[in-house]
Amino acid sequence: MTETTSPEQLAASAPAHLPATASAGAPYRAAGPAETSPVVLRLERVGVKYGHRSAVDNVCMDIYKNRITALIGPSGCGKSSLLRCLNRMNDLIPEAAVSGRIYLDGVDINSDAVDPVQVRRHVGMVFQKPNPFPMSVKDNIAFGPKRLGLGSRGRINEIVEGALRAATLWEEVADKLDQPGTALSGGQQQRLCIARVLAVNPEIILMDEPCSSLDPIATLKIEDLMRELVREYTIVIVTHNMQQAARVSDYTAFMLASEHGLHGQVIEYGATKEIFTNPRDKRTEDYITGRFG
């Protein structure tokens, strides 16, 4: 991929036929026949190792466009490690090695021809702790579009307003655009970070426990925002909060590692309603009913 790769170009270079199934027995398709939305991300036998320790093992799953997919499971089961595979953030961890294949719109994101910076543009990320850049509210949003050369100053102003509106933050910060991003409340900072991701027009947004540092009201605002955003974007969220997964997500993958915190795997993947009301695996049931984790 070059600096100018568009989603259309990404799609155009897709292999004609993705395999219909992955390795035997692995959770793969979460959707029933009623799901009309296409697969946007396909994970095939994805693994993550840190040195010799296997943190994630043999994960196969399809992620659907314009849906919220939640990754849940006990601490250390590999949720963040798996999430970081989806936009090549593990590349930035020297001891991390990713195996398997991940297709974004049919393109293998780990192939040599693909630029990780472009992958991260198409697949943005929001972290646990809001991390505004040490600059004004406006410059936080303008930073990405400017780097990508996305237009004149007038156009940048439009992008800033559009992203802040889309993140339901505009009304609260319209008169504070020149103030430091770090001066906003925690919940506002997190929506600023979401707006910063939206400003470069991604296809997918990854969120790693985006509400864990927020109070209940700020949390509900982010959850409402997610349901708005999913009309246009695909969201994958890691959450420890099972009520949150049940409230916001369409699909849920339950992950579990071995007793020694190794080989995190997806144990069960399905429609959120099914996972929470009628889990097929005893381990999923034990987890969602609070028996461990």
Ligand SMILES: Nc1ncnc2c1ncn2[C@@H]1O[C@H](COP(=O)(O)OP(=O)(O)OP(=O)(O)O)[C@@H](O)[C@H]1O
């Ligand atoms: N940079 C790293 N170097 C070495 N080991 C790591 C690194 N990051 C994670 N691990 C290990 O990989 C395993 C999975 O960690 P990960 O952070 O993905 O789990 P998690 O499910 O996100 O946990 P939590 O819910 O606590 O955030 C753990 O055993 C962890 O110690």
Ligand SMILES: [Mg+2]
């Ligand atoms: Mg984590």
